[in-house]
Amino acid sequence: MDRSQQLLFVVLGTALLFMGQAISDDALFGYKEDPEDNPYRLNANNRTPVYIPGRCGHNEILYPGDQTDDWVCDCRPAHVYHPASGGCFALFTQAYCAPGEFVEIPLGEKLPRCSKNSCPDKQIQFRDKCVTLNRNNEGTCPTVQHIRHVVGVNETTLQLDCLSYGTIDLKRPQKQRVDAMEDHDEMAMPNLTKINDAVLANMEGHLFFLTATRCALGSAAQMNGTCSN
Structure with missing residues (x-):
């Protein structure tokens, strides 16, 4: 191998090393920019549980099902299902x-x-008083x-607690007409408004x-008994 060939291999090796480092850097920064890292942005497939008027029964919202396009109605947080009536009811009522x-x-x-x-x-009864x-x-x-905290049901513990927000009334009329569920699936999700630490709303009233x-x-x-565990 003459000197010119040796020099060519050195140049190619250096270029490959630089490209590999660039790819690693891009992958690292790409992970940091992942939308799922931001709790106030929906995941890429819009699979966040959602309330859409008229889609489910009283006190129910839509949850992602087992399939990509599958949605299932079930009780909203801090509510329980009653098999005899098929309804969902608020805890501590x-x-x-x-x-x-x-x-x-x-x-x-x-x-x-x-x-x-x-x-x-x-x-x-809460803290020894009614x-x-x-x-x-x-x-x-x-x-x-x-902010005056209120007595409500902690959605994690399902026990009474002092919360910075009360229960959202799902029966309130929405500002705009709600389109079909298929439109929700394809919807880009800009202009989300923070209602509280657990709920966001969009321009369509979802x-x-x-x-x-x-x-x-x-x-x-x-x-x-339809859950895996």
Whole structure:
């Protein structure tokens, strides 16, 4: 091998090394720019649980199913399914229970049950006093950065807690007409508005539940045994 050939191999080797480093750098920075790293952007397939008026029953939202284009109606967060009526009911309300009772999922348990309510109608006991859900209840909950927290159901623990936001009323009329589900599947998702830490809305009036999971405790999927675990 003469000197010119040796020089050519050195140049080619250096070029390949530089290209490999460039690819590694691009891959690294590409990962950092992944939209899924941003909790306020939907995933690439628009598979975030969503409420679209008229698509499901009362207190239900759409959850991604097992197939790419499959969507399933199930209870919204902090609500439980009642097999006898086929409806979804808010935790810590009378729901489908007898007068003087409320529905709950006690800590450590998996199924909802009706418990005796020692408080007047439409109130519930919290911190040794009777309170009204989604209200501050005269300072029972703190005021943080000028926001008065309210008594509500923590969607993670399914227990009463002081929250910075109350339950969103899904029955309120939406500002704009809602198009077909197929339009939602193809929708680019700009102009999302933050409703609270768990819910976003778009211009069409769809509500996206960022922390909702289909097989949550008390859901129809969980109670009907259709979940994998």
